[in-house]
Amino acid sequence: MNTVQKGFTLIELMIVVAIIGILAAIAIPQYQNYIAKSQVSRVMSETGSLKTVLETCILDGKTAASCQLGWTNSNLLGADAEESTAEETGQEGLKITYPTTAEAEAKIEGKFGSSAALTLKDETLTWTRANTGAWSCATTVAAKFAPAGCPAAEKEKK
Incomplete structure (x- = not known):
């Protein structure tokens, strides 16, 4: 009786490994961008x-000390201890510039910390309230990461 060996040849296995390598080389960067x-x-x-909370405090005439933001710390925001900008929030990496009057400018600035993706580290996202009461968003992250409604600021070429 003849017995037939079944299985994969070495070349077939090498082709499968090469295909998996090519797919991984494409998929991993795309996943990191996502x-x-x-x-x-x-x-x-x-x-x-x-x-919303800040706007309510401003329109109710509350001071920065009496305005309760109700903020829960975010693991994506953070900064080194010497760069800490914690104010009313107690969160490093979050800076709130409270206006002195209802017509003054206010800012909410978040700085991406070490828990964020490596390409985002030390970048910022800023909400700015104009003296008219309208809010606008801007960020320093690369344009491919910027969400709709928050355009990336153009960086100076070195």
């Missing part, structure tokens, strides 16, 4: 939620 973009959107949403 993660970075979702983190920017999340920070935009988290800091954007402070606009």
Whole structure:
């Protein structure tokens, strides 16, 4: 009786490994871009939620000390201890510039920390309230990571 060996040849296995390598080389960078973009959107949403509270405090005539923001710390925002900008929030990496009058400018600035994607580290996302009461968003992240409604600022070429 003849027995037939079954299995894969070495060349077939090498082709499969090569295909997996090519797919991984394409998929991993795309996945990292997806993660970075979702983190920017999340920070935009988290800091954007402070606009309503801050606007209410401003229109009610409350001072910065009496305005309760109700902020929960974010693991994406942060800074080194010497760069800490924690004010009313107690969160490093989040800076709130409270206006002195209802017509003055206010800012909510979030700085991406070490828990954010490596390409976002030390970048910022800023909500600015004009003296008219209108809010606008801008960010220093690369344009490919910037969410709709929050354009990336053009960086100077070195």
